[in-house]
Amino acid sequence: MEDYFDGDYILIFPFCSAKLVKKKWPYYEDLIKLLSREYGLKYNLVIAPGPNEIEEAKKFKTNIILNNNKPLNITELISLIKHSSYVIANDTGPAHICAHLNIKGLALFGSHTTPEKVSMESENFKSIKVDNLKNLNISEVFEKVKENLS
DSSP states (O other): OTTSOSSOEEEEEOOOOGGGGGGOOTTHHHHHHHHHHHHTTTOEEEEOOOTTTHHHHTTSSSEEOOBTTBOOOHHHHHHHHHTOSEEEEESSHHHHHHHHHTOSEEEEEOTTOOTTTTTOOOSSEEEEEOSOGGGSOHHHHHHHHHHHHO
C-alpha cells in the first residue's frame, strides 16, 4: 500500500451497504475538511471504496485507493488497515476488521445496533453511539478523533 503515497494516513470508510443506509453518517465530507485543515500536513486522508462506491468516493477530497481501478481485495484491504495511523468508519465490514486487529480508530453507530452487541470495540478501536446518526455532530466526532490521535 505504500506505493500509493508517502507517509502516515487516516483511513476513512464513509460508506455502507445500499440496503442499510441508516448506518451511514452523513457528514464525512465536512469531517474530511476539518481533518485536512488540522492534520493535512501530518496525515494523508485515504478512502478504499468497495465495488459500488468508487464514483461516490470521488466527491471526497482524499486519496482513493484502488488496484488497477478496481476495489482492493480482502488481503490488500487488511494490509491497508494494518498500516493506517487511524481509521474512521460507519458500522461496516472494514470497521469490524479494525476492531479485531485492535487498530486505532473510531466507529459511528446509530440505532441499528450497539457496538457491544457486535463486538466492535477494543483497546484502540472505539465507538460513538447515538439514536440517529443525523444528530451526531461533526465537532463531537472530530473531538473524539483528536483525543484518540494524540
